[in-house]
Structures are given as structure tokens and as C-alpha cells.
Amino acid sequence: MRKLTINDACAIAGKRGGLCLSTEYVNANMQCANSYEWTTSLNNINNSKTWCSYCANKASHTIEDAKQVAFSKNGECLSKMYDNSFSPLSWRCSERHEWNASFNTYTALDKVGKYVFTMAYKKIF
Structure with missing residues (x-):
């Protein structure tokens, strides 16, 4: 070549x-x-x-995708606009905690589990 x-x-x-x-x-x-x-x-x-x-x-996801993923986890995507999968969005979990994370990071929570995320959240905030 x-x-x-x-x-x-x-x-x-x-x-x-x-x-x-x-x-x-x-x-x-x-x-x-x-x-x-x-x-x-x-x-x-x-x-x-x-x-x-x-x-x-940007093309692979929309704000509606983010809202649907959050809903499937008993949470909520608070953001109104979606730029790309690396840009931060605002999220709220079922326990009413709010934080910012990219779509990629949020969807990766399934891989590490809620307990790991909860512990990380408490250490960060």
C-alpha cells in the first residue's frame, strides 16, 4: 500500500x-x-x-433518546437541547439527585450499576 x-x-x-x-x-x-x-x-x-x-x-442520538433512557432508569433528563454524546446534559435520578453528565457517561451507568454510581455521586458531591 x-x-x-x-x-x-x-x-x-x-x-x-x-x-x-x-x-x-x-x-x-x-x-x-x-x-x-x-x-x-x-x-x-x-x-x-x-x-x-x-x-x-450528534447524529446518533437526540434529546428524546436521552429523555427515554432516563425514563427507563426511573430518572429524568432535564436538558432541553442535545448537542452531541460528549456534551453535558442535566439529569435527575429517582432519589431527586441532580447532576451533569454526557449522554455517553449516563448510559455507561448501566454497566457499572446503581450502587457504584451512588457511591461515586456521594464522593463527588
């Missing part, structure tokens, strides 16, 4: 509706069609299944 060049990076970005902002081959500074910018290796932009991780995370 041949080594990618900066011209390859620009061509890939163009095909995906974005721009390559770099002028040399090191790590490429990229910008998607929604103006999000990030730095990545040229190999990543060529082989990644997603183009822009910001847009990919």
Missing part, C-alpha cells in the same frame, strides 16, 4: 464535503461541512468508517 500524501487528504476531504486545512503531511487539520475542525492522521481519514466524529456523535 502506498503512503498517503497531503493531496490524497485533500481529495478525501473534498469527497466527504469537507476541507483539508493542512499544507504539509504531518497530521492533517480537517474541517467537515458543518465547520467542525480536528487533527488526525491521514491514515485515519482514509480508513475511518465515520468522517467527522462530532457530527457522527
Whole structure:
């Protein structure tokens, strides 16, 4: 397999509706069609299944998804808007505790269990 060049990076970005902002081959500074910018290796932009991780995370969930997940845990999502799965949302548990956490963090609570979360919550607050 041949080594990618900066011209390859620009061509890939163009095909995906974005721009390559770099002028040399090191790590490429990229910008998607929604103006999000990030730095990545040229190999990543060529082989990644997603183009822009910001847009990919935003598109995968909505505020209604967050509210449904909270409801399924006998809790509540207090936020009105959803940006992406890494941005903080406001949550309230069944015991009326309120805190901010990303959608990813909140959904990961299923994996660690309520007891672990309760103990972590008490240590933090």
C-alpha cells in the first residue's frame, strides 16, 4: 500500500464535503461541512468508517433518546437541547439527585450499576 500524501487528504476531504486545512503531511487539520475542525492522521481519514466524529456523535442520538433512557432508569433528563454524546446534559435520578453528565457517561451507568454510581455521586458531591 502506498503512503498517503497531503493531496490524497485533500481529495478525501473534498469527497466527504469537507476541507483539508493542512499544507504539509504531518497530521492533517480537517474541517467537515458543518465547520467542525480536528487533527488526525491521514491514515485515519482514509480508513475511518465515520468522517467527522462530532457530527457522527450528534447524529446518533437526540434529546428524546436521552429523555427515554432516563425514563427507563426511573430518572429524568432535564436538558432541553442535545448537542452531541460528549456534551453535558442535566439529569435527575429517582432519589431527586441532580447532576451533569454526557449522554455517553449516563448510559455507561448501566454497566457499572446503581450502587457504584451512588457511591461515586456521594464522593463527588
